[in-house]
Amino acid sequence: MSESKKPxxxxxxxxxxxxSMIVSGFLLGYLLDLYFGxxxxxxxxxxxxxxxxxxxxxxxxxxxxxxx
Amino acid sequence: xxxxxxxxxxxxxxxxxxLVVGGRVARNATxxxxxxxxxxxxxxxxxxxxxxxxxxxxxxPLIAPLALTIFVWVWLMNFMDLIPIDLLPLIxxxxxxxxxxxxxxxxxxTPLAMALVVFGLTLFYNIKVKGLGGYLKMxxxxxxxxxxxxxxxxxxxxxxxAKPLSLGxxxxxxxxxxxxxxxxxxxxxxxxxLGAGLLIWFPLQVxxxxxxxxxxxxxxxxxxxxxxxxxxxxLGMAHTxxx
Numbered sequence: 001m002s003e004s005k006k007p008x009x010x011x012x013x014x015x016x017x018x019x020s021m022i023v024s025g026f027l028l029g030y031l032l033d034l035y036f037g038x039x040x041x042x043x044x045x046x047x048x049x050x051x052x053x054x055x056x057x058x059x060x061x062x063x064x065x066x067x068x
Numbered sequence: 069x070x071x072x073x074x075x076x077x078x079x080x081x082x083x084x085x086x087l088v089v090g091g092r093v094a095r096n097a098t099x100x101x102x103x104x105x106x107x108x109x110x111x112x113x114x115x116x117x118x119x120x121x122x123x124x125x126x127x128x129p130l131i132a133p134l135a136l137t138i139f140v141w142v143w144l145m146n147f148m149d150l151i152p153i154d155l156l157p158l159i160x161x162x163x164x165x166x167x168x169x170x171x172x173x174x175x176x177x178t179p180l181a182m183a184l185v186v187f188g189l190t191l192f193y194n195i196k197v198k199g200l201g202g203y204l205k206m207x208x209x210x211x212x213x214x215x216x217x218x219x220x221x222x223x224x225x226x227x228x229x230a231k232p233l234s235l236g237x238x239x240x241x242x243x244x245x246x247x248x249x250x251x252x253x254x255x256x257x258x259x260x261x262l263g264a265g266l267l268i269w270f271p272l273q274v275x276x277x278x279x280x281x282x283x284x285x286x287x288x289x290x291x292x293x294x295x296x297x298x299x300x301x302x303l304g305m306a307h308t309x310x311x
Contacts, residue, residue, distance in 0.1 A: 049223055
Protein backbone atom coordinates (compact mmCIF):
# COMPACT_ATOMS: atom_id res chain seq x y z
CA MET A 1 0.00 0.00 0.00
CA SER A 2 2.75 2.38 0.96
CA GLU A 3 4.58 1.76 -2.31
CA SER A 4 1.62 2.71 -4.48
CA LYS A 5 0.96 5.93 -2.61
CA LYS A 6 4.36 7.56 -3.03
CA PRO A 7 4.22 8.77 -6.64
CA UNK A 8 0.81 10.35 -6.10
CA UNK A 9 2.06 12.42 -3.18
CA UNK A 10 5.11 13.40 -5.15
CA UNK A 11 2.96 14.55 -8.05
CA UNK A 12 1.01 16.88 -5.77
CA UNK A 13 4.23 18.47 -4.60
CA UNK A 14 5.72 18.60 -8.07
CA UNK A 15 2.90 20.63 -9.57
CA UNK A 16 3.21 23.16 -6.76
CA UNK A 17 6.97 23.37 -7.15
CA UNK A 18 6.80 24.08 -10.89
CA UNK A 19 4.28 26.89 -10.67
CA SER A 20 5.71 28.49 -7.57
CA MET A 21 9.23 28.49 -8.98
CA ILE A 22 8.04 30.39 -12.05
CA VAL A 23 6.15 32.85 -9.87
CA SER A 24 9.02 33.41 -7.49
CA GLY A 25 11.41 33.90 -10.40
CA PHE A 26 9.24 36.70 -11.71
CA LEU A 27 8.83 38.11 -8.22
CA LEU A 28 12.56 38.19 -7.58
CA GLY A 29 13.15 39.72 -11.02
CA TYR A 30 10.53 42.36 -10.37
CA LEU A 31 12.12 43.31 -7.06
CA LEU A 32 15.60 43.49 -8.59
CA ASP A 33 14.24 45.65 -11.41
CA LEU A 34 12.59 47.92 -8.89
CA TYR A 35 15.87 48.21 -6.98
CA PHE A 36 18.15 48.84 -9.97
CA GLY A 37 15.64 50.69 -12.15
CA UNK A 38 16.28 48.42 -15.13
CA UNK A 39 12.66 47.74 -15.92
CA UNK A 40 12.25 44.68 -18.15
CA UNK A 41 15.68 43.04 -17.91
CA UNK A 42 15.80 41.13 -14.63
CA UNK A 43 12.16 40.12 -14.68
CA UNK A 44 12.68 38.46 -18.07
CA UNK A 45 15.95 36.77 -17.13
CA UNK A 46 14.82 35.55 -13.72
CA UNK A 47 11.41 34.55 -15.03
CA UNK A 48 13.09 32.43 -17.67
CA UNK A 49 15.49 30.98 -15.11
CA UNK A 50 12.58 30.15 -12.83
CA UNK A 51 10.83 28.43 -15.71
CA UNK A 52 13.88 26.36 -16.60
CA UNK A 53 14.66 25.69 -12.95
CA UNK A 54 11.10 24.59 -12.28
CA UNK A 55 11.17 22.08 -15.10
CA UNK A 56 14.62 20.89 -14.07
CA UNK A 57 13.53 20.43 -10.47
CA UNK A 58 10.43 18.53 -11.51
CA UNK A 59 12.49 16.30 -13.77
CA UNK A 60 15.05 15.62 -11.02
CA UNK A 61 12.33 14.84 -8.49
CA UNK A 62 10.44 12.51 -10.78
CA UNK A 63 13.49 10.59 -11.93
CA UNK A 64 15.09 10.38 -8.49
CA UNK A 65 15.56 6.65 -7.76
CA UNK A 66 15.33 7.31 -4.01
CA UNK A 67 11.81 8.62 -4.34
CA UNK A 68 10.48 6.09 -6.85
CA UNK B 69 0.68 48.27 11.16
CA UNK B 70 -2.69 46.73 11.77
CA UNK B 71 -3.52 43.84 14.01
CA UNK B 72 -5.95 41.32 12.54
CA UNK B 73 -7.45 40.52 15.91
CA UNK B 74 -10.25 38.36 14.47
CA UNK B 75 -7.76 36.17 12.63
CA UNK B 76 -5.52 35.89 15.68
CA UNK B 77 -8.46 35.14 17.95
CA UNK B 78 -10.00 32.43 15.78
CA UNK B 79 -6.72 30.72 14.96
CA UNK B 80 -5.65 30.63 18.60
CA UNK B 81 -9.10 29.52 19.72
CA UNK B 82 -9.04 26.66 17.22
CA UNK B 83 -5.52 25.74 18.31
CA UNK B 84 -6.64 25.65 21.93
CA UNK B 85 -9.68 23.57 20.95
CA UNK B 86 -7.38 21.12 19.19
CA LEU B 87 -5.07 20.91 22.21
CA VAL B 88 -7.90 20.51 24.73
CA VAL B 89 -9.75 17.85 22.74
CA GLY B 90 -6.53 16.04 21.88
CA GLY B 91 -5.38 16.15 25.50
CA ARG B 92 -8.70 14.82 26.74
CA VAL B 93 -8.63 11.96 24.24
CA ALA B 94 -5.05 11.14 25.23
CA ARG B 95 -5.95 11.14 28.94
CA ASN B 96 -8.98 8.94 28.46
CA ALA B 97 -7.26 6.65 25.99
CA THR B 98 -7.63 2.97 26.74
CA UNK B 99 -5.60 0.21 25.23
CA UNK B 100 -8.65 -2.03 25.25
CA UNK B 101 -11.50 -1.47 22.82
CA UNK B 102 -11.41 2.25 21.93
CA UNK B 103 -14.55 4.34 21.88
CA UNK B 104 -15.83 6.07 18.79
CA UNK B 105 -13.98 9.33 19.12
CA UNK B 106 -10.71 7.79 20.24
CA UNK B 107 -10.97 5.53 17.21
CA UNK B 108 -11.42 8.55 14.98
CA UNK B 109 -8.44 10.40 16.46
CA UNK B 110 -6.30 7.29 16.23
CA UNK B 111 -7.20 6.87 12.57
CA UNK B 112 -6.09 10.46 11.85
CA UNK B 113 -2.88 9.84 13.75
CA UNK B 114 -2.19 6.64 11.88
CA UNK B 115 -2.93 8.33 8.57
CA UNK B 116 -0.44 11.12 9.24
CA UNK B 117 2.12 8.59 10.49
CA UNK B 118 1.87 6.61 7.25
CA UNK B 119 2.36 9.76 5.20
CA UNK B 120 5.45 10.69 7.18
CA UNK B 121 6.86 7.16 6.92
CA UNK B 122 6.21 7.12 3.18
CA UNK B 123 7.66 10.42 2.13
CA UNK B 124 10.20 11.30 4.80
CA UNK B 125 13.67 9.84 4.47
CA UNK B 126 15.66 9.32 7.62
CA UNK B 127 14.42 9.75 11.16
CA UNK B 128 13.37 12.87 13.02
CA PRO B 129 10.98 12.74 15.97
CA LEU B 130 9.78 16.30 15.30
CA ILE B 131 8.28 15.67 11.87
CA ALA B 132 5.26 13.52 12.68
CA PRO B 133 3.90 15.77 15.48
CA LEU B 134 4.52 18.81 13.28
CA ALA B 135 2.67 17.23 10.36
CA LEU B 136 -0.21 16.20 12.61
CA THR B 137 -0.48 19.69 14.12
CA ILE B 138 -0.42 21.35 10.71
CA PHE B 139 -2.99 18.97 9.28
CA VAL B 140 -5.50 19.25 12.11
CA TRP B 141 -5.02 22.97 12.69
CA VAL B 142 -5.26 23.95 9.05
CA TRP B 143 -8.27 21.69 8.65
CA LEU B 144 -9.99 23.27 11.64
CA MET B 145 -9.26 26.78 10.38
CA ASN B 146 -10.52 25.84 6.93
CA PHE B 147 -13.59 24.27 8.49
CA MET B 148 -14.74 27.69 9.70
CA ASP B 149 -15.64 28.22 6.05
CA LEU B 150 -18.46 25.70 6.35
CA ILE B 151 -20.22 27.64 9.09
CA PRO B 152 -22.95 29.76 7.45
CA ILE B 153 -21.03 32.65 6.01
CA ASP B 154 -22.79 35.54 7.77
CA LEU B 155 -23.81 33.80 11.00
CA LEU B 156 -20.77 34.68 13.11
CA PRO B 157 -20.42 38.21 11.67
CA LEU B 158 -24.11 38.74 12.50
CA ILE B 159 -23.55 37.65 16.10
CA UNK B 160 -20.46 39.83 16.11
CA UNK B 161 -22.48 42.83 14.94
CA UNK B 162 -24.86 42.29 17.86
CA UNK B 163 -21.82 42.43 20.15
CA UNK B 164 -20.66 45.66 18.55
CA UNK B 165 -18.07 44.29 16.10
CA UNK B 166 -18.55 45.99 12.74
CA UNK B 167 -16.32 43.59 10.85
CA UNK B 168 -15.43 39.98 11.51
CA UNK B 169 -13.36 37.62 9.41
CA UNK B 170 -14.21 34.14 10.55
CA UNK B 171 -11.87 31.94 8.49
CA UNK B 172 -8.26 32.57 9.54
CA UNK B 173 -6.84 30.93 6.40
CA UNK B 174 -8.59 33.42 4.14
CA UNK B 175 -6.37 36.07 5.69
CA UNK B 176 -3.07 35.93 3.78
CA UNK B 177 -1.14 36.44 7.02
CA THR B 178 -2.04 33.06 8.51
CA PRO B 179 -0.95 30.82 5.61
CA LEU B 180 2.15 32.91 5.00
CA ALA B 181 3.10 32.83 8.68
CA MET B 182 2.74 29.05 8.77
CA ALA B 183 4.69 28.77 5.52
CA LEU B 184 7.45 30.95 6.95
CA VAL B 185 7.68 28.77 10.05
CA VAL B 186 8.05 25.71 7.84
CA PHE B 187 10.59 27.60 5.75
CA GLY B 188 12.55 28.48 8.87
CA LEU B 189 12.54 24.82 9.86
CA THR B 190 13.81 23.78 6.42
CA LEU B 191 16.60 26.35 6.70
CA PHE B 192 17.46 25.08 10.18
CA TYR B 193 17.58 21.43 9.12
CA ASN B 194 19.41 22.23 5.89
CA ILE B 195 22.15 23.88 7.90
CA LYS B 196 22.06 21.23 10.62
CA VAL B 197 22.24 18.26 8.26
CA LYS B 198 24.48 19.65 5.52
CA GLY B 199 26.43 22.12 7.62
CA LEU B 200 26.63 25.81 6.77
CA GLY B 201 29.31 25.14 4.17
CA GLY B 202 27.32 22.36 2.57
CA TYR B 203 24.26 24.57 2.36
CA LEU B 204 26.21 27.41 0.75
CA LYS B 205 27.80 24.91 -1.61
CA MET B 206 24.29 23.92 -2.67
CA UNK B 207 23.66 27.56 -3.53
CA UNK B 208 26.86 27.79 -5.58
CA UNK B 209 27.00 24.48 -7.46
CA UNK B 210 23.53 23.06 -7.37
CA UNK B 211 21.77 22.81 -10.73
CA UNK B 212 24.43 23.37 -13.39
CA UNK B 213 27.77 22.53 -11.80
CA UNK B 214 30.59 24.93 -10.97
CA UNK B 215 30.91 26.70 -14.32
CA UNK B 216 27.59 28.55 -14.11
CA UNK B 217 27.87 29.94 -10.62
CA UNK B 218 25.77 33.14 -11.01
CA UNK B 219 22.94 31.21 -12.62
CA UNK B 220 23.19 28.64 -9.85
CA UNK B 221 22.89 31.25 -7.11
CA UNK B 222 19.86 32.83 -8.75
CA UNK B 223 18.25 29.47 -9.45
CA UNK B 224 18.68 28.14 -5.94
CA UNK B 225 17.43 31.42 -4.49
CA UNK B 226 14.34 31.15 -6.68
CA UNK B 227 13.89 27.57 -5.55
CA UNK B 228 14.12 28.50 -1.89
CA UNK B 229 11.68 31.41 -2.27
CA ALA B 230 9.31 29.12 -4.15
CA LYS B 231 8.88 26.91 -1.10
CA PRO B 232 7.08 29.29 1.29
CA LEU B 233 5.25 30.85 -1.67
CA SER B 234 3.84 27.56 -2.86
CA LEU B 235 2.77 26.67 0.66
CA GLY B 236 1.22 29.96 1.68
CA UNK B 237 -0.32 31.34 -1.47
CA UNK B 238 -1.95 28.09 -2.52
CA UNK B 239 -3.76 27.65 0.77
CA UNK B 240 -4.76 31.30 0.85
CA UNK B 241 -5.93 31.32 -2.77
CA UNK B 242 -8.06 28.22 -2.42
CA UNK B 243 -9.70 29.28 0.81
CA UNK B 244 -10.25 32.86 -0.29
CA UNK B 245 -11.84 31.76 -3.56
CA UNK B 246 -13.98 29.26 -1.70
CA UNK B 247 -15.21 31.91 0.70
CA UNK B 248 -15.89 34.26 -2.19
CA UNK B 249 -18.07 31.65 -3.88
CA UNK B 250 -19.96 31.19 -0.61
CA UNK B 251 -20.48 34.94 -0.45
CA UNK B 252 -21.73 35.11 -4.03
CA UNK B 253 -24.15 32.26 -3.44
CA UNK B 254 -25.38 33.98 -0.29
CA UNK B 255 -26.01 37.12 -2.34
CA UNK B 256 -28.57 35.24 -4.46
CA UNK B 257 -30.98 35.11 -1.55
CA UNK B 258 -29.56 38.29 -0.08
CA UNK B 259 -30.82 40.15 -3.16
CA UNK B 260 -34.28 39.75 -1.66
CA UNK B 261 -33.35 42.71 0.54
CA LEU B 262 -34.03 44.81 -2.57
CA GLY B 263 -37.50 43.39 -3.11
CA ALA B 264 -39.43 40.28 -2.12
CA GLY B 265 -39.78 39.33 -5.78
CA LEU B 266 -36.12 38.38 -5.85
CA LEU B 267 -36.92 35.58 -3.39
CA ILE B 268 -37.54 33.55 -6.54
CA TRP B 269 -33.79 32.85 -6.49
CA PHE B 270 -33.92 31.37 -3.01
CA PRO B 271 -34.32 27.70 -4.10
CA LEU B 272 -31.34 28.11 -6.41
CA GLN B 273 -29.32 29.46 -3.50
CA VAL B 274 -30.20 26.46 -1.35
CA UNK B 275 -29.21 23.98 -4.06
CA UNK B 276 -26.00 25.79 -4.97
CA UNK B 277 -25.00 26.31 -1.38
CA UNK B 278 -25.49 22.66 -0.51
CA UNK B 279 -23.55 21.55 -3.58
CA UNK B 280 -20.66 23.93 -2.91
CA UNK B 281 -20.66 23.00 0.77
CA UNK B 282 -20.32 19.30 -0.01
CA UNK B 283 -17.61 20.03 -2.54
CA UNK B 284 -15.88 22.38 -0.16
CA UNK B 285 -15.51 19.63 2.45
CA UNK B 286 -13.26 17.94 -0.08
CA UNK B 287 -11.39 21.16 -0.80
CA UNK B 288 -10.60 21.99 2.83
CA UNK B 289 -9.42 18.45 3.54
CA UNK B 290 -7.30 18.40 0.40
CA UNK B 291 -5.73 21.77 1.17
CA UNK B 292 -4.87 20.76 4.73
CA UNK B 293 -3.50 17.50 3.41
CA UNK B 294 -1.38 19.18 0.72
CA UNK B 295 0.00 21.66 3.24
CA UNK B 296 1.02 18.75 5.43
CA UNK B 297 2.50 16.71 2.59
CA UNK B 298 4.49 19.64 1.22
CA UNK B 299 5.83 20.34 4.69
CA UNK B 300 6.99 16.75 4.95
CA UNK B 301 8.46 16.82 1.44
CA UNK B 302 10.35 20.08 1.98
CA LEU B 303 11.70 18.96 5.34
CA GLY B 304 12.60 15.65 3.73
CA MET B 305 14.54 17.50 1.04
CA ALA B 306 16.38 19.34 3.78
CA HIS B 307 17.40 16.03 5.31
CA THR B 308 18.88 14.51 2.17
CA UNK B 309 22.44 15.37 1.30
CA UNK B 310 21.78 15.21 -2.46
CA UNK B 311 19.46 17.58 -4.41
